[in-house]
Amino acid sequence: MMSLNLKYVYTYSVLITVDNVESLLAAADHVNIIRLLQCCSDFLESQLCLENCIGIWNIANIYCCAELHQTAYQFLQQHFMEVARTSMEFLELTLSQLCEILEKDELNVRQ
Known part of the structure; x- marks a missing residue:
């Protein structure tokens, strides 16, 4: 590298x-x-896609890529139900990460 x-x-x-x-x-x-x-x-x-948005969100956080972090987070919020159903990365979220996602008003869920 x-x-x-x-x-x-x-x-x-x-x-x-x-x-x-x-x-x-x-x-x-x-x-x-x-x-x-x-x-x-x-x-x-x-x-950025349904399968990798959580991984990209985490990578952006590690390397302090603020704009990418925000973009990946917004993608995750907008497509939350699809990500939860299709992404293996969803199962690797920590409890604090999951709580951070779920507590936002911008989360796009039907109910």
């Missing part, structure tokens, strides 16, 4: 994939390459 970070520093381009984005994000965070952090964050936002 450090070689990809160095490549980005010199060329301002790097291939971000589903397989390397989290490691690349961690390495960029470690050496504080803000532009690469934003590229990884943008990539993750483009990949």
